[in-house]
Amino acid sequence: MRVLMRGNEAIAEAAIRAGCKCYFCYPITPQGELVEYMARHLPQQGGVFLQAESEVAAINMVYGASAAGVRTMTSSSSPGISLKMEGISYLAGSRLPAVIVNVMRGGPGLGNIAPAQGDYFQATKGGGHGDYRLIVLAPSTVQEAAELVMLAFDLSDHYRVPAMILADGMLGQMMEPVELPEPVDEGTILEKPWALTGAEGREPRVVLSFDLDPQGLKEMNLTLQRTYREIEAHEVRWEEVDTADAEILLVAYGTMGRIAKTVVRLARAEGIRAGLLRPISLWPFPYEPIRALAERIPVVLTVELSAGQMWEDVRLAVEGRAATPFYGELGGVVPTPKEILSEVKKHAR
Amino acid sequence: MLADAKIPEGYVRVFRRPDSMSDAPYTYCPGCHHGVIGRLVAEAIDELGIRGRTVGIAPVGCAVFLYRFYRCDFVQAAHGRACAVATGLKRANPDLIVFSYQGDGDLAAIGTAETVHAANRGENITVIFVNNQIYGMTGGEMAPTTLPGQRTVTTPEGRDVRATGYPLKISEMLAQLDGPAYITRQAVYDVRHVQMARRAILQAFRNQLEGKGFSMVEVVAACPTNLKVSPVDGNKWVTEQALRYFPLGDLKVRDR
Numbered sequence: 163m164r165v166l167m168r169g170n171e172a173i174a175e176a177a178i179r180a181g182c183k184c185y186f187c188y189p190i191t192p193q194g195e196l197v198e199y200m201a202r203h204l205p206q207q208g209g210v211f212l213q214a215e216s217e218v219a220a221i222n223m224v225y226g227a228s229a230a231g232v233r234t235m236t237s238s239s240s241p242g243i244s245l246k247m248e249g250i251s252y253l254a255g256s257r258l259p260a261v262i263v264n265v266m267r268g269g270p271g272l273g274n275i276a277p278a279q280g281d282y283f284q285a286t287k288g289g290g291h292g293d294y295r296l297i298v299l300a301p302s303t304v305q306e307a308a309e310l311v312m313l314a315f316d317l318s319d320h321y322r323v324p325a326m327i328l329a330d331g332m333l334g335q336m337m338e339p340v341e342l343p344e345p346v347d348e349g350t351i352l353e354k355p356w357a358l359t360g361a362e363g364r365e366p367r368v369v370l371s372f373d374l375d376p377q378g379l380k381e382m383n384l385t386l387q388r389t390y391r392e393i394e395a396h397e398v399r400w401e402e403v404d405t406a407d408a409e410i411l412l413v414a415y416g417t418m419g420r421i422a423k424t425v426v427r428l429a430r431a432e433g434i435r436a437g438l439l440r441p442i443s444l445w446p447f448p449y450e451p452i453r454a455l456a457e458r459i460p461v462v463l464t465v466e467l468s469a470g471q472m473w474e475d476v477r478l479a480v481e482g483r484a485a486t487p488f489y490g491e492l493g494g495v496v497p498t499p500k501e502i503l504s505e506v507k508k509h510a511r
Numbered sequence: 512m513l514a515d516a517k518i519p520e521g522y523v524r525v526f527r528r529p530d531s532m533s534d535a536p537y538t539y540c541p542g543c544h545h546g547v548i549g550r551l552v553a554e555a556i557d558e559l560g561i562r563g564r565t566v567g568i569a570p571v572g573c574a575v576f577l578y579r580f581y582r583c584d585f586v587q588a589a590h591g592r593a594c595a596v597a598t599g600l601k602r603a604n605p606d607l608i609v610f611s612y613q614g615d616g617d618l619a620a621i622g623t624a625e626t627v628h629a630a631n632r633g634e635n636i637t638v639i640f641v642n643n644q645i646y647g648m649t650g651g652e653m654a655p656t657t658l659p660g661q662r663t664v665t666t667p668e669g670r671d672v673r674a675t676g677y678p679l680k681i682s683e684m685l686a687q688l689d690g691p692a693y694i695t696r697q698a699v700y701d702v703r704h705v706q707m708a709r710r711a712i713l714q715a716f717r718n719q720l721e722g723k724g725f726s727m728v729e730v731v732a733a734c735p736t737n738l739k740v741s742p743v744d745g746n747k748w749v750t751e752q753a754l755r756y757f758p759l760g761d762l763k764v765r766d767r
Contacts, residue, residue, distance in 0.1 A: 183603065184599065184602060184603050186599065210602045210603065212598070212602060214595065214628075215624055215625070215627075215628035216624060218592065218595075218624075218625075219592070219595040219598075219624065219625050219628065220595075222588065222589060222592035222595035222596050222599065222625070223595050223596070223598050223599035223602070224599060225586075225588070225589075225592075225595075225596050225599060226568075226586070226595065226596035226597060226598060226599020226600040226601075226602075226603065227599035227600065227602065227603035228599070229566075229586045229596070229599070229600060230566075230599070230600045230603035230604045230607065231603070231604075232603045232604070234599070234603070248589055249589060249592070252588075252589050256586075256587075358566045358584040358585075358586060358600065358607075359584070359604070359607075360563050360564035360565065360566065360583070360584060360606075360607060361562065361563055361565075361582065361583050361584050362562075362563025362564060363563070366578075366581070366582055366583055366584050366585065367584050367585075368578045368584070368585045368586070368587070369585070369586040369587070370578070370586075370587045371587065372575075372587065
């Protein structure tokens with residue numbers, strides 16, 4: 163059964179269906195409906211909803227709940243995510259799973275509450291201190307948002323790496339029909355033999371993100387790096403639209419990815435063979451698929467709601483095989499398909 | 512293993528490590544009060560028989576290695592965030608007995624917000640707050656609880672209250688709130704006070720078992736290393752200086 167839901171609400175409902183037991187938050191626009199939905203529905207399902215005194219406290223509550231072995235989540239928007247970065251680094255260092263939702267808005271600083279994609283660097287390059295990565299998933303529809311939330315919990319548990327849903331204000335606010343995923347069978351959720359459950363009848367367990375001995379800390383880091391290589395090998399996700407015969411390839415994610423789909427259609431109606439590669443996992447990034455397409459498509463146009471953050475990864479993927487122009491909008495301004503189309507025309511022969 | 516040392520014939524063991532303590536040697540300096548306080552926590556855990564369901568939270572600071580000294584589950588928290596981490600643990604699994612162990616920089620400076628709000632929510636956790644008026648591990652900088660005129664590496668001429676304010680009386684602050692069940696200030700500079708602190712720490716854990724809510728035991732302690740005095744003079748510092756600003760006793764006892 164399909165139901166009409168706002169993106170923020172679908173993310174919240176999907177988290178409950180994924181078995182999220184503890185949700186900690188601090189209010190911020192444009193993800194307010196997510197907080198409200200959790201306040202209304204999570205306690206009814208036997209879960210814990212708690213509004214913290216700050217984003218810093220909320221992410222550290224997530225840290226505690228995750229250490230206790232339950233599925234846990236927090237959500238925020240750009241300035242709030244910056245505050246969470248300390249705790250996210252600790253989660254990564256301690257190898258604690260958790261899901262963090264960032265419904266991005268315009269920045270830097272207080273910015274505004276309009277949709278933007280200016281947090282790409284922060285999300286995909288670690289964001290906090292130290293050598294770590296998050297699994298970053300970027301939905302472009304409400305339906306996909308719900309599905310990726312379920313996936314984020316599974317991947318985070320499996321790899322013991324925090325996962326981020328990187329959405330934006332437009333996706334959070336828009337309403338679409340959505341087929342909600344079936345609730346997970348709690349029995350199928352991965353066992354956590356590292357969780358702090360009390361040392362009765364077993365050796366004590368510790369959850370740490372530090373080792374003062376450089377060799378020890380190096381080993382901890384190598385464990386993380388091995389995990390990241392495994393994720394890169396198995397968890398790259400992307401969508402391709404009309405790439406088979408494309409003469410110009412658009413690369414865009416999230417809300418921009420969705421607009422770019424329309425642009426591809428408009429371009430083809432005018433005889434320009436445009437195609438789209440939409441990264442779904444921003445980390446691990448689809449370097450190889452983009453590289454393969456750049457072997458035969460002469461122009462790879464990156465389109466973002468930023469000054470060109472993902473563009474850097476696209477250029478790393480292309481490595482000079484094709485021209486790599488960029489088109490972006492800033493400050494919460496969302497370009498129309500026609501504006502992007504004229505950019506496509508400029509670069510297509 | 513120290514605990515298993517053979518007892519010569521004719522001798523009876525009358526003193527030993529609490530069961531909740533491991534054999535790991537302390538990493539504290541001579542004369543530091545952490546050692547005594549840490550042991551009192553273990554004695555309380557033993558007495559209540561809760562080792563198997565206790566999760567401790569190690570802070571940032573001199574007690575960062577706290578997890579080594581106990582035979583129970585432990586998590587190390589970011590600087591100041593222990594009360595938020597404790598909240599997450601306890602809410603996720605209310606059967607756990609959750610305690611944090613924090614210094615003055617951790618609890619009363621960088622973690623003020625987390626502490627105040629956990630107390631105000633009446634989180635059913637136990638907090639051990641070691642107030643030695645200095646940042647010990649980082650090398651003796653001014654703490655929020657540093658006394659007026661006290662020399663530290665960041666107040667080389669003594670703490671000037673006009674520039675850096677007054678010692679923060681966090682227990683008095685928390686005692687004004689409706690949330691907490693038990694706020695008390697203790698010390699461990701002599702045997703009598705060690706016994707009193709022992710009873711207070713036991714009470715703070717018992718409160719959690721009984722679901723009474725947020726309980727905090729502040730212990731006014733000495734850091735002889737950074738005071739640059741002997742262990743004996745460290746004790747004198749507590750009685751002659753620190754207790755003038757931090758008088759001992761119960762600040763809040765809610766009996767339900």
